Amino acid sequence: xxxxxxxxxxxxxxxxxxxxxxxxxxxxxxxxxxxxxxxxxxxxxxxxxxxxxxxxxxxxxxxxxxxxxxxxxxxxxxxxxxxxxxxxxxxxxxxxxxxxxxxxxxxxxxxxxxxxxxxxxxxxxxxxxxxxxxxxxxxxxxxxxxxxxxxxxxxxxxxxxxxxxxxxxxxxxxxxxxxxxxxxxxxxxxxxxxxxxxxxxxxxxxxxxxxxxxxxxxxxxxxxxxxxxxxxxxxxxxxxxxxxxxxxxxxxxxxxxxxxxxxxxxxxxxxxxxxxxxxxxxxxxxxxxxxxxxxxxxxxxxxxxxxxxxxxxxxxxxxxxxxxxxxxxxxxxxxxxxxxxxxxxxxxxxxxxxxxxxxxxxxxxxxxxxxxxxxxxxxxxxxxxxxxxxxxxxxxxxxxxxxxxxxxxxxxxxxxxxxxxxxxxxxxxxxxxxxxxxxxxxxxxxxxxxxxxxxxxxxxxxxxxxxxxxxxxxxxxxxxxxxxxxxxxxxxxxxxxxxxxxxxxxxxxxxxxxxxxxxxxxxxxxxxxxxxxxxxxxxxxxxxxxxxxxxxxxxxxxxxxxxxxxxxxxxxxxxxxxxxxxxxxxxxxxxxxxxxxxxxxxxx
Numbered sequence: 267x268x269x270x271x272x273x274x275x276x277x278x279x280x281x282x283x284x285x286x287x288x289x290x291x292x293x294x295x296x297x298x299x300x301x302x303x304x305x306x307x308x309x310x311x312x313x314x315x316x317x318x319x320x321x322x323x324x325x326x327x328x329x330x331x332x333x334x335x336x337x338x339x340x341x342x343x344x345x346x347x348x349x350x351x352x353x354x355x356x357x358x359x360x361x362x363x364x365x366x367x368x369x370x371x372x373x374x375x376x377x378x379x380x381x382x383x384x385x386x387x388x389x390x391x392x393x394x395x396x397x398x399x400x401x402x403x404x405x406x407x408x409x410x411x412x413x414x415x416x417x418x419x420x421x422x423x424x425x426x427x428x429x430x431x432x433x434x435x436x437x438x439x440x441x442x443x444x445x446x447x448x449x450x451x452x453x454x455x456x457x458x459x460x461x462x463x464x465x466x467x468x469x470x471x472x473x474x475x476x477x478x479x480x481x482x483x484x485x486x487x488x489x490x491x492x493x494x495x496x497x498x499x500x501x502x503x504x505x506x507x508x509x510x511x512x513x514x515x516x517x518x519x520x521x522x523x524x525x526x527x528x529x530x531x532x533x534x535x536x537x538x539x540x541x542x543x544x545x546x547x548x549x550x551x552x553x554x555x556x557x558x559x560x561x562x563x564x565x566x567x568x569x570x571x572x573x574x575x576x577x578x579x580x581x582x583x584x585x586x587x588x589x590x591x592x593x594x595x596x597x598x599x600x601x602x603x604x605x606x607x608x609x610x611x612x613x614x615x616x617x618x619x620x621x622x623x624x625x626x627x628x629x630x631x632x633x634x635x636x637x638x639x640x641x642x643x644x645x646x647x648x649x650x651x652x653x654x655x656x657x658x659x660x661x662x663x664x665x666x667x668x669x670x671x672x673x674x675x676x677x678x679x680x681x682x683x684x685x686x687x688x689x690x691x692x693x694x695x696x697x698x699x700x701x702x703x704x705x706x707x708x709x710x711x712x713x714x715x716x717x718x719x720x721x722x723x724x725x726x727x728x729x730x731x732x733x734x735x736x737x738x739x740x741x742x743x744x745x746x747x748x749x750x751x752x753x754x755x756x757x758x759x760x761x762x763x764x765x766x767x768x769x770x771x772x773x774x775x776x777x778x779x780x781x782x783x784x785x786x787x788x789x790x791x792x793x794x795x796x797x798x799x800x801x802x803x804x805x806x807x808x809x810x811x812x813x814x815x816x817x818x819x820x821x822x823x824x825x826x827x828x829x830x831x832x833x834x835x836x837x838x839x840x841x842x843x844x845x846x847x848x849x850x851x852x853x854x855x856x857x858x859x860x861x862x863x864x865x866x867x868x869x870x
Contacts, residue, residue: 273623274623275619275622275623276618276619276622281618281619281622284622285819287648288648288649288650288819288821289819291648291649291677291821292649292819292820292821292822292829294677294678294680295540295541295677295680295681295821295822295829296680296822296828296829297680297681297822297828297829299474303473303474303681303828316490317364317365317366317430318490318491318492318493318494319365319366319367319373319376320365320366320367320429320430323366323430324430326451328451328452328453328454329428329453329454329455330453330454330455331455331456332358332444332455332456332457332458333358333359333360333426333455333456333457333458334356334357334358334359334457334458334459334782335351335356335358335359335360335457335458335459335460335461335782336360336362336445336447336455336457336459336460336461337359337360337361337362337460337461337462337463338362338433338436338460338461338462338463338464338720339361339362339363339370339462339463339464339465339756340361340362340363340365340367340368340369340370340373340418340427340429341363341368341369341370341371341372341373341414341463341465342370342372342391342414342768342771343370343463343464343465343756343757343771343774343775344361344363344368344370344461344463345361345368345370345414345417345418345421345423346391346392346417346768346771346772346774346775347461347463347756347774347775347778347779348361348418348421348423349392349395349417349420349421349423349775350772350775350776350778350779351778351779351782352421352422352423353421353779354779354780354782354783355783356779356782356783356786358426359423359426360426360427360428360455360457361418361423361427361428362427362428362431362432362433362447362449363427363428363429363431364430364431364432365429365430366429366430367415367429368414368415368417368418368423368427369410369411369414369415370414370465371465372407372410372411372414373411373414374489374490375407375488375489375491375520376407376408376411376491376500377407377488377489377491377500377520377523377524377705378491378496378498378499378500378501378502378504378524378527378528379500379502379523379524379526379527380406380407380500380520380523380524381404381405381406381407381523381550382404382405382407382410383404383519383548383657383658384404384573384591384765384766384768385403385404385573385587385589385591386400386402386403386404386405386409386410387399387400387403387553387558387566387569387570387587388566388569388570388573388574388587388766388769389405389410389766389768390405390410390413390768391417391768391769391771391772392417392772393565393566394563394564394565394566394567395420396413396416396417396420398413398416399555399558399560400553401552401553402550402551402552402553403549403550403551403552403553403589404548404550406500406501407500408500428449428451428453430451431449431450431451431453432449432450433447433448433449433720434448434449434450434720434721435447435448435720435721435722435723436460436720436721436722436723436753437723438723438724438725438750438751438752438753439456440725440726442456443458443751443752443791443865444456444457444458445457445458445459445460445752445753447460458752459752459753459754459782459785459792460752460753460754461754461755461756461778462715462720462753462754462755462756462757463756463757463771464715464720464757465757469708470487470489470490470706470707470708471706471707471708472487472704472706473515473681473682473704473706475681475682475684475685476683476684476685477684477685477686478685480685480686480687481685481686481687481688481689481702482687482688483688483689483699483700483701483702484700484701484702485701485702485703485704486703486704487703487704487705487706488516488520488524488703488704488705489708495701496531496701498531502527502530502531503531504527504528504531504532505531507528507531507532507533507701508531508532508533509533510532510533510700510701511532511533511534511536511698511699511700511701512528512532512533512534512535512536512699512700512701512702512703513535513536513537513538513689513690513697513699513701513702513703514528514535514536514537514538514702514703514705515538515682515690515702515703515704515705515706516538516704516705516706516707517537517539517540517541517542517543517705518543518654518655518657518705518707518823519543519655519657519707520705520707521537521543521705522543522545522657522658522659522662523659523662524703524705525537525662525665525705526659526661526662526665528703529665529668529670529671532670533670534670534671534672535670535671535672536672536674536690536697536699537666537671537672537673537674538674538676538682538690538692539644539645539673539674539675539676539677540676540677540680540681541647541649541654541677541821541822541823542644542645542646542647543647543654543656543657544625544628544647544649544651544654544656544657545628545631545632545645545657545658545659545662545663546590546594546628546631546656546657546658547590547631547658547660548590548658548659548660549589549590549658549660550660568586569586569587570766570769572584572585572586572587573586573587573591573592573766573769574764574766574769574843574844575844576592576595577591577592577595577598577764577765577766578602578764578842578843578844579595579596579598579599579842580842580844589658590656590658591656591765594624594651594656596617596620597617597620597621597624597651597652598652598765599617599652600650600652600813600816600817601652601655601765601825602763602764602765602838602842621650621651621652624651625647625649625650625651628647629646629647629648631663632645632646632663633646635663635664635667636663636664636666636667637667638666638667641666641673644673644675644677645663645666645673648821649820649821650816650819650820652816652825653817653820653821653823653825653826654820654821654823654825655825672697674690674692674697676692676693678693679692679693685702689702690702707824715730715731715755716731718731722750722753724749724750724751724753725749725750725751726749728749730747730750733747733749739759739760740799740803741755741759741760741794741799741802741803742794742798742799742802742860742861743760743761743777743802743839743850743853744757744758744759744760744761744839745761745774745777745778745781745861746781746792746793746794746861747794747799748793748794748796748799749793750793751791751792751793751863752785752791752792752793753792754778754781754782754792756771756774756775756778757774758770758837758838759837759838760802760803760806760837760838760839761774761838761839761846762838762839762842762843762846762847763838763843764843769843770843773843773847773850777850777854780854780858781858781861784854784858784861784862785862788862789865790862790863790864790865791862791863791864791865792861792862793861793862793863794860794861795860795863797860798857798860798861805839805840806837806838806839806840808840809839809840809841810837810840811840813832814831814832817831817832818831
């Protein structure tokens, strides 16, 4: 891939000055406690345990039966796994999710203005299979949620699903060759195979602001939007805020979407910002089926693969999506842990020049669209493009031209100083608010398994996290591990990644279903050989890209553990998603026995 063209690359002195400006801006925002500056949402804020969409969970009898496959998680990962299993002919599939329906993150997140920032025609999976064609280039959240339901209905995943249910334990029964699954609803059932698809953005987090418990106003997190208080719906119309002073904490991807909607409806809106997002052009518009080629069989798969190739640094020919993701794709080199570039002389200097040009364009856009010079200065992002997830909006920046919107920059105090009964204190000034909304995101990579909330006990009573604590995570392709038969994990660990993660999940679902089908056909267990697991760990370790230095210099955020850096290591397949998917397809044809073992005996 050719780097974005830079007509006027910075001189050595300009580049040095810019690096120094980035360093100074980083130091203004760094906090010594790193990720410890956030707190769990479940301890003091019990409303996170409630489901606002199914407030009264119906009583039911506990389930005590046997299924072929239990899938933990009803988001797109679990839905796609179920759909691909059905295609393989697996009849008995049960999905368990703590939400009241399918959808995962799109079930919980229904805040005003919510959209996907990846084009809908490549983000929404199984468009070819369902015959659905999105209307908008970037789908609103409710359309995405309904598509999740559409897939689940088409592939009969509602049949034995358990909703409003949390899996509390997975225990391998060696004599029975089955997993014992327990839940918080008293269910105790068995499954021959378990697929975990618990996601990476599932645990909401709150800032550990001193005095947060003292605040007497109304609070909620964007992932549990309180429409009972605000009124309205995801499109707006929040009449309950007409006479309210509303504060928003957080200006990341969620804040960029929700803030313009709140500005329309609140009496006055205060936006508390520590680090501004890089806000690029969205270009939202309607798209006809003819424009995306939906009259051709396989159109969606072709478009999805084209996007994946471009954002993975591969040759793709014509750019079918043609948005700011694909235009700035080369700058994702440091964003993805499985994206590397070898053999290009002077790559880093060319990369820095391209980065400089792109970020200058983004900063210049702020200056053009925001009238007040002081506000515009505070909204300009001073860091490298891949330091934080890029955001896109046509309405965010003009919002700050409203008289009823106040930007409160908290960088000089490294964030909000404290909270009182009445509001928020920044720089010694108290901002009284009737309602405070936390757009503070999620604990990245913390799922039920990795957090310990979902204990997994394998052969001989060995717990998965204990095994990983001793030697680090060890897998074959990120899916399976020795000592945990018939357990297949979906996610980014030692797998591949992309900005379009539903594409990744669908490839994982295809692989998981193929493993189950092969094990059933050969009357075997899904469990890798020691040689295959060792070889995969060596593959991930040898090719790990050297991005540690880059993230150590970035402004604090979840990419670099709030400024503490992101160490190099075997966390992902190092040669990109396209190569990984090709590898898996060949492996399924030629070497799938490496992930199987006879039911009699144990691995060497």
